[in-house]
Amino acid sequence: MQTVADPVPGVGSDADPHAYLTRLNPEQRAAVEHGVGVGAGAVPGPLLVIAGAGSGKTNVLAHRVAHLVARGADPGHILLLTFSRRAADEMARRVERIVRQVAAGRPQLAGAELAWAGTFHSIGARLLREYAPRIGLDPAFTIHDREDSADLMNLVRHELGLADTGKRFPRKQTCLAIYSAAVNTLAPLADVLAQRYPWCADFEDELKRLFRAYVEAKQAQHVLDYDDLLLYWSHMVEAPALAAEIGARFRHVLVDEYQDTNALQASIVRALKPDGAGVTVVGDDAQSIYAFRGATVRNILDFPGQFAPPARIVTLERNYRSTQPILAAANGVIARATEGYVKALWSERESAERPQLVSVRDEADQAAFVVEQVLARRETGIALKQQAVLFRAAHHSAAMEIELVRRNIPFVKFGGLKFLEAAHVKDVLAVLRWIENPRDRVAGFRMLQLMSGVGPKTAAQVLDQVASVQDVAMALREARVPAAAAPAWQDFLALVEALHGREVPWPAEFETIAGWYGAHLERLYEDAAVREGDLAQLAQIARTYPSRQRFLTELTLDPPDATSDEAGVPLRDEDYLILSTIHSAKGQEWKAVTLLNAVDGCIPSDLATGTPQEIEEERRLLYVAMTRAKDHLQIVVPQRFYVTQQTGYGDRHVYAGRTRFIPPGMAALFDSRAWPEAPAAPAASPPPPEVVEVLSKMKAMWN
Numbered sequence: 001m002q003t004v005a006d007p008v009p010g011v012g013s014d015a016d017p018h019a020y021l022t023r024l025n026p027e028q029r030a031a032v033e034h035g036v037g038v039g040a041g042a043v044p045g046p047l048l049v050i051a052g053a054g055s056g057k058t059n060v061l062a063h064r065v066a067h068l069v070a071r072g073a074d075p076g077h078i079l080l081l082t083f084s085r086r087a088a089d090e091m092a093r094r095v096e097r098i099v100r101q102v103a104a105g106r107p108q109l110a111g112a113e114l115a116w117a118g119t120f121h122s123i124g125a126r127l128l129r130e131y132a133p134r135i136g137l138d139p140a141f142t143i144h145d146r147e148d149s150a151d152l153m154n155l156v157r158h159e160l161g162l163a164d165t166g167k168r169f170p171r172k173q174t175c176l177a178i179y180s181a182a183v184n185t186l187a188p189l190a191d192v193l194a195q196r197y198p199w200c201a202d203f204e205d206e207l208k209r210l211f212r213a214y215v216e217a218k219q220a221q222h223v224l225d226y227d228d229l230l231l232y233w234s235h236m237v238e239a240p241a242l243a244a245e246i247g248a249r250f251r252h253v254l255v256d257e258y259q260d261t262n263a264l265q266a267s268i269v270r271a272l273k274p275d276g277a278g279v280t281v282v283g284d285d286a287q288s289i290y291a292f293r294g295a296t297v298r299n300i301l302d303f304p305g306q307f308a309p310p311a312r313i314v315t316l317e318r319n320y321r322s323t324q325p326i327l328a329a330a331n332g333v334i335a336r337a338t339e340g341y342v343k344a345l346w347s348e349r350e351s352a353e354r355p356q357l358v359s360v361r362d363e364a365d366q367a368a369f370v371v372e373q374v375l376a377r378r379e380t381g382i383a384l385k386q387q388a389v390l391f392r393a394a395h396h397s398a399a400m401e402i403e404l405v406r407r408n409i410p411f412v413k414f415g416g417l418k419f420l421e422a423a424h425v426k427d428v429l430a431v432l433r434w435i436e437n438p439r440d441r442v443a444g445f446r447m448l449q450l451m452s453g454v455g456p457k458t459a460a461q462v463l464d465q466v467a468s469v470q471d472v473a474m475a476l477r478e479a480r481v482p483a484a485a486a487p488a489w490q491d492f493l494a495l496v497e498a499l500h501g502r503e504v505p506w507p508a509e510f511e512t513i514a515g516w517y518g519a520h521l522e523r524l525y526e527d528a529a530v531r532e533g534d535l536a537q538l539a540q541i542a543r544t545y546p547s548r549q550r551f552l553t554e555l556t557l558d559p560p561d562a563t564s565d566e567a568g569v570p571l572r573d574e575d576y577l578i579l580s581t582i583h584s585a586k587g588q589e590w591k592a593v594t595l596l597n598a599v600d601g602c603i604p605s606d607l608a609t610g611t612p613q614e615i616e617e618e619r620r621l622l623y624v625a626m627t628r629a630k631d632h633l634q635i636v637v638p639q640r641f642y643v644t645q646q647t648g649y650g651d652r653h654v655y656a657g658r659t660r661f662i663p664p665g666m667a668a669l670f671d672s673r674a675w676p677e678a679p680a681a682p683a684a685s686p687p688p689p690e691v692v693e694v695l696s697k698m699k700a701m702w703n
């Protein structure tokens, strides 16, 4: 049902206003044009774009949105759901660029802006604020990140006496993980326990009690956790009237990275558009790597059959990123998967260089090898930024990081500690969150204990006192605190009075809080100077938001990646090597990619070999890693590596075999080599070095 775009006369210097379509290959173009312009008022039927790695998924989605706008769709009625905010921003930029090309001579397109592009969570937060009164929610709710949620879970766990049952009740992080898995997979608690947490199955009743109390605590404190942003949204659209109202706001709903959505997200899309009209989902089942967070590859596998007639499927198989030998090896890995949409990626980028399988002795040699290669490639003109070292688990890069620091090679690491997880950043945000919502107990608890002399008991008492009053500042003035806390308390009262009275507008408010916190920082942390740098960065970010509420919401939902107390964040270097977990490498590409620790136990991770599904997900992880490479791919296989805290064995070196996903039958797709290469001839043994006498000098120092 495609139509060829009508030419629009007099458009800029470009004779064809839809010239952007000619840049697409036939399959991409079919996806972009599907159902657009079939008649005034008609909405395209559901579309599934199966986009192989590097086949231009981002490109296609951006073109489809731009094409819809160019053909008359109101950008304010387009909902674009992406996996990360970075992806949403990038997409919006591309759409605007394409639309600008068509806009000359069509003034109504000039200022076209995508008002509704973002992650499921951030769009959920926006809709919930707007519709809060309709579902009995306080619109000023604050949002807890994972750590806050775990803290609240812990608080409730203690209150219910579950922490001291004598038996080993699951810890707060585990409780939260179980809760989150049940919510996101829409599965009964008993099933989640049986399948994922069998060692907690005995606690089903207690866990239910805990989760009920946790939900009550969140409601009493007007806080939502990450999962609530989806859960409330999904409950909201279960009401047919609200579903119809919200669904009607969005004529087109486009979802990126559909393979990594969970059951809850799919149910939201279904509720908004029950017949699939206007829905486009794009993804690659071969790159589904978030099952551990509740994502289900079933969403993409089952999408077409949800509708009658079924959704149209367009498959993109031409890869623009990698050389053909790299693709052949990646295809070889994924061809052995048990289920999926069949596709054979191909590329016109011929190369004589096959990917390498490099055998090294251990992790130290692995690090030395990678550094040697990285530097050699830089000599050939490939900047460090164009080179990435990928690994399955964040700690796999430890030896590598040490070697890089020793050799003075700057690097950035993605997938390690997140900015918002750093204690000092959390401290400042806790103050802001509490000012926003004084019922938020986790924020208040953290904030009050920043003051010398205020411990958990005093903090809890104070929070009880302010829990139900309107005038928080007054309640704080009347609160009794230990004498040791008196000086700090006076400063705190002054801060609260200034902020509650709104004497200080945003973002100056942030500076005021940072100033107050600065007085505590040195006492709280040894490396206060480093942390001050992070806070300055946070202040910078704060200035870009119009209000405290927007700042808190966006930052909680999409935190910046790294803090400066992490190793090697190259604040001053222009060029730096990329170190990244495979998960954080999603959607990226580099000229050269090196994969560390391609051994069984690391990939597949020995923590993820419990079920066939887990093993399949590990295979897809390897596939994702390999398909990030444009020109050069090296897969390193250390013969032995160091493992920590293996149950019953302690820390030790283990000998490992090459990952099972590259069996001997695939060897022809790679060049195999060993490093260091065996020396051509035995070197003559050097003369024994002269011994310099220092021992006696050392002792003599203390004579």
Ligand SMILES: Nc1ncnc2c1ncn2[C@@H]1O[C@H](COP(=O)(O)OP(=O)(O)OP(=O)(O)O)[C@@H](O)[C@H]1O
Binding pocket: 023, 024, 025, 028, 051, 052, 053, 054, 055, 056, 057, 058, 059, 060, 284, 287, 319, 320, 321, 586, 587, 588, 627
């Ligand atoms: N029609 C095209 N002509 C030329 N290059 C293209 C075309 N479409 C996409 N590309 C290029 O192909 C590369 C991969 O595109 P993109 O990042 O959108 O792929 P992707 O499908 O999102 O990949 P992955 O899912 O593996 O992350 C980019 O460098 C992009 O510029």
